[in-house]
Amino acid sequence: xxxxxxxxxxxxxxxxxxxxxxxxxxxxxxxxxxxxxxxxxxxxxxxxxxxxxxxxxxxxxxxxxxxxxxxxxxxxxxxxxxxxxxxxxxxxxxxxxxxxxxxxxxxxxxxxxxxxxxxxxxxxxxxxxxxxxxxxxxxxxxxxxxxxxxxxxxxxxxxxxxxxxxxxxxxxxx
Numbered sequence: 001x002x003x004x005x006x007x008x009x010x011x012x013x014x015x016x017x018x019x020x021x022x023x024x025x026x027x028x029x030x031x032x033x034x035x036x037x038x039x040x041x042x043x044x045x046x047x048x049x050x051x052x053x054x055x056x057x058x059x060x061x062x063x064x065x066x067x068x069x070x071x072x073x074x075x076x077x078x079x080x081x082x083x084x085x086x087x088x089x090x091x092x093x094x095x096x097x098x099x100x101x102x103x104x105x106x107x108x109x110x111x112x113x114x115x116x117x118x119x120x121x122x123x124x125x126x127x128x129x130x131x132x133x134x135x136x137x138x139x140x141x142x143x144x145x146x147x148x149x150x151x152x153x154x155x156x157x158x159x160x161x162x163x164x165x166x167x168x169x170x171x172x173x174x
Contacts, residue, residue: 035123035151036107043097048075049089049141050132051119052097054105066119067132068108069156070141073170084174089140096131097124103131108151123152136160139169 041062045053049072054062073083075090097103105122107113115121124131130152135141136159143160150156164171 036109038104038106040102040104043099043101043103045099046090046094046097048072049086049093049135052093052103052124054103054120057102062120064117064119065105065122065124066115066117067135068111068121068123069144069150069152070132070135071144072135072141073174085140085170088169089135092135092138092140093131096129096134097126101126110151111148130155132156133159137163137168139163139167139171142170 040057041054042057043052044055044061047053047064050067050070052065052067054065056062072089072093073086074080075086076082104125105120106125107122111121113121132141133152133155136143136156143156163169166172
């Protein structure tokens with residue numbers, strides 16, 4: 001009887017690097033969110049506080065890239081005026097990923113490749129920094145609330161909480 005109970009317990013629990021997770025016998029394990037492919041590109045324009053335009057290092061245009069996990073205040077779209085802190089967010093993104101610089105685009109394997117506006121959805125890294133995380137930490141952007149969990153969720157949540165608690169950026173000005 002003890003052997004049967006032990007076997008049942010083993011079928012219901014799986015040990016992973018992240019700890020013990022419950023599993024149903026025969027169920028497929030749900031993969032942890034993770035970074036995917038990385039590619040180097042050149043920034044050709046900063047559109048606003050959470051979107052850039054890029055090209056390959058060979059000069060082929062790839063279009064717009066929306067930074068994963070963040071939502072920066074909207075720039076003006078007449079007749080709608082710019083939202084509070086939009087200019088500062090755009091300026092900070094221009095400093096973190098300057099036009100002409102080489103950045104790394106990183107996919108998140110749990111998320112779609114493009115959004116409904118046909119923008120690439122990527123993490124952007126420049127000079128060993130996660131650009132979106134830096135925008136969150138400075139208070140230039142909010143967390144983008146989505147149904148899916150990001151691979152970098154913990155880091156982004158911490159950066160947002162710290163900025164909000166310290167009233168940095170939009171948290172203290174808007």
